[in-house]
Amino acid sequence: MKLYDSAIAPNPRRVRIYxxxxxxxxxxxxxxxxxxxxxxxxFLAKNPFGGVPVLELDDGTCIAESIAxxxxxxxxxxxxxxxxxxxxxxxxxxxxxxxxxxxxxxxxAGCFQHTSEFFKGRIKQVPDWGALxxxxxxxxxxxxxxxxxxxxxxxxxxYTVADITALVAIDFGRASQIRVAxxxxxxxxxxxxxxxxxxxxx
Amino acid sequence: MKLYDSAIAPNPRRVRIYxxxxxxxxxxxxxxxxxxxxxxxxFLAKNPFGGVPVLELDDGTCIAESIAxxxxxxxxxxxxxxxxxxxxxxxxxxxxxxxxxxxxxxxxAGCFQHTSEFFKGRIKQVPDWGALxxxxxxxxxxxxxxxxxxxxxxxxxxYTVADITALVAIDFGRASQIRVAxxxxxxxxxxxxxxxxxxxxx
Numbered sequence: 001m002k003l004y005d006s007a008i009a010p011n012p013r014r015v016r017i018y019x020x021x022x023x024x025x026x027x028x029x030x031x032x033x034x035x036x037x038x039x040x041x042x043f044l045a046k047n048p049f050g051g052v053p054v055l056e057l058d059d060g061t062c063i064a065e066s067i068a069x070x071x072x073x074x075x076x077x078x079x080x081x082x083x084x085x086x087x088x089x090x091x092x093x094x095x096x097x098x099x100x101x102x103x104x105x106x107x108x109a110g111c112f113q114h115t116s117e118f119f120k121g122r123i124k125q126v127p128d129w130g131a132l133x134x135x136x137x138x139x140x141x142x143x144x145x146x147x148x149x150x151x152x153x154x155x156x157x158x159y160t161v162a163d164i165t166a167l168v169a170i171d172f173g174r175a176s177q178i179r180v181a182x183x184x185x186x187x188x189x190x191x192x193x194x195x196x197x198x199x200x201x202x
Numbered sequence: 203m204k205l206y207d208s209a210i211a212p213n214p215r216r217v218r219i220y221x222x223x224x225x226x227x228x229x230x231x232x233x234x235x236x237x238x239x240x241x242x243x244x245f246l247a248k249n250p251f252g253g254v255p256v257l258e259l260d261d262g263t264c265i266a267e268s269i270a271x272x273x274x275x276x277x278x279x280x281x282x283x284x285x286x287x288x289x290x291x292x293x294x295x296x297x298x299x300x301x302x303x304x305x306x307x308x309x310x311a312g313c314f315q316h317t318s319e320f321f322k323g324r325i326k327q328v329p330d331w332g333a334l335x336x337x338x339x340x341x342x343x344x345x346x347x348x349x350x351x352x353x354x355x356x357x358x359x360x361y362t363v364a365d366i367t368a369l370v371a372i373d374f375g376r377a378s379q380i381r382v383a384x385x386x387x388x389x390x391x392x393x394x395x396x397x398x399x400x401x402x403x404x
Contacts, residue, residue, distance in 0.1 A: 048345065049305060061290060068296040075289035087277035088263060094270040103251060129331035143250065 001026055003069075004046065004054040006033045010109065010172040012053040013202065014066045017164045020199035022077050026055070036122075067097065070161055082161045089156075096155035096162035104144070105169035107137035111176040130176075137178050141170070141187060148186035152193075159194070167194045203228055205271075206248065206256040208235045212311065212374040214255040215404065216268045219366045222401035224279050228257070238324075269299065272363055284363045291358075298357035298364035306346070307371035309339035313378040332378075339380050343372070343389060350388035354395075361396070369396045 003019075003026045005012045019026060031038050031052050038050045047054045047064040055063040055072065063069050074083050084093035113119045114130030144166070148154075154162040170180060170191060180187050194200060205221075205228045207214045221228060233240050233254050240252045249256045249266040257265040257274065265271050276285050286295035315321045316332030346368070350356075356364040372382060372393060382389050396402060 048349075049301065057290065061294070063290075063293045063297055065297045065300045068293045068300060071296050072289050072293035075292060087274050088259065088265075090277060091265045091270045091274035092263070094273050095265055095267045098267045098270060099251065124334055126328060126331045126334055129328045129334075132326055132328055132331075147250075 001058055002056045003028050004031050004043070004052055004056065005029065006031050006038075006052045009033060009052055010105065010168050011051065011066045013171075014161075014164050014168050015053045015055075015069050016202035017167070017199045018070045018082060018161065019073065020202040021080070021082060021159070021164075021197075022073060024073055024077055034118075067101075067161070082159070082164075084155070084158075084160060093155045093160045093162055096160070097165055100154060100162050100165040100169060104137060104140050105165055105172070107133040107140065108169045108173045108176065108178055111137065111178065112172070115176065134176060134178055137169075137173065141178075141180060141184065145184035145187040148190050153190070159197070163190075163194050167191070167200065203260055204258045205230050206233050206245070206254055206258065207231065208233050208240075208254045211235060211254055212307065212370045213253065213268045215373075216363075216366050216370050217255045217257075217271050218404035219369070219401045220272045220284060220363060221275065222404040223282070223284060223361070223366075223399075224275060226275055226279055236320075269303075269363070284361070284366075286357070286360075286362060295357045295362045295364055298362070299367055302356060302364050302367040302371060306339060306342050307367055307374070309335040309342065310371045310375045310378065310380055313339065313380065314374070317378065336378060336380055339371075339375065343380075343382060343386065347386035347389040350392050355392070361399075365392075365396050369393070369402065 003015065005016070005028045007030060031043060033052065037043060038052055044050055046056065046062040049064065051064060053066060053069060055069045057063070063072055071083065074081070084090040110133035111130045113123060114125045114133065115127055119125060151157060153159050154166050173179060180191055182188065205217065207218070207230045209232065233245060235254065239245060240254055246252055248258065248264040251266065253266060255268060255271060257271045259265070265274055273285065276283070286292040312335035313332045315325060316327045316335065317329055321327060353359060355361050356368050375381060382393055384390065
């Protein structure tokens with residue numbers, strides 16, 4: 001088993017934090033995305049979308065998509081549960097993980113992809129789209145601050161994969177000057193709490 | 203239990219097809235999204251993002267996000283499995299469902315949201331982004347045609363939730379002139395097959 005990783009990209013960090021929370025060790029190989037190694041045929045054979053991370057199993061099966069990789073380990077190493085327990089809780093964790101991914105991380109990433117120097121020449125950039133992503137991400141963080149007034153973590157009283165996605169989104173936002181405002185007290189409290197867990201260093 | 207639905211939006215159709223495949227009946231209430239009922243306080247209390255569908259449980263819990271709703275029913279009604287069986291298969295179905303959602307449905311929806319009359323005045327439209335979504339969706343469909351040369355369904359030999367997402371994406375593409383090309387024989391074959399299932403009428 002091997003995890004194809006990139007230390008500079010946000011999505012692989014989701015999996016590294018997840019594995020740290022679970023106490024799972026997986027051999028890691030760095031993919032040099034700055035040099036475009038993930039766009040070369042050898043890597044595209046593992047993931048035709050060219051994204052990292054990818055988990056390669058011993059039988060050669062390649063699992064792409066951070067959350068698919070996490071779910072694989074959730075099945076093989078169920079404790080502690082990071083996707084909830086029971087039908088209702090698991091559905092709510094899924095809902096919150098998706099809200100943090102589609103409603104925050106994808107906006108933060110969209111801003112970076114469409115406004116940064118890093119992606120110039122790598123993709124067709126639409127700067128107006130990047131600017132709208134930033135505006136919407138900041139509005140979403142304001143909303144999230146209100147949500148966190150009534151509970152400790154994103155999906156409830158327990159730390160879950162939804163917290164991992166939100167942490168990675170907010171930390172990656174710094175690259176595009178998308179930051180938590182000091183007056184967003186609940187978001188500040190939550191961010192300090194999840195950042196103080198050893199897994200956050202992953 | 204009640205499902206808040208919209209007959210004109212793509213995401214609720216994913217849940218309706220899923221429920222039809224499972225043979226599950228849930229009371230349905232239509233939400234008039236053309237009149238913006240989903241943006242009014244009563245509905246926003248159920249889903250602050252304003253999206254449909256939403257599943258309201260008998261205890262008042264509201265589960266938003268189509269895939270979270272499907273996962274709820276996958277836990278309560280596991281047969282036939284539509285998210286795969288066993289750690290590896292379930293991870294691969296998740297990977298393919300996400301590829302079809304993030305890599306196709308979201309592009310088709312992005313094109314419609316940013317270029318259609320329907321969304322004019324409802325969101326800030328970035329037409330250049332809508333055009334890029336269309337270009338990328340068409341390229342993705344060409345790639346998918348090649349993928350389907352080697353297997354019957356999106357994730358393998360069995361019909362799964364990944365097929366549901368892909369079917370809804372491709373059918374919704376028509377609203378933005380994003381269509382399967384006749385020479386994409388594998389995609390045509392797959393589309394005819396999944397469209398001929400009774401669930402496709404849902």
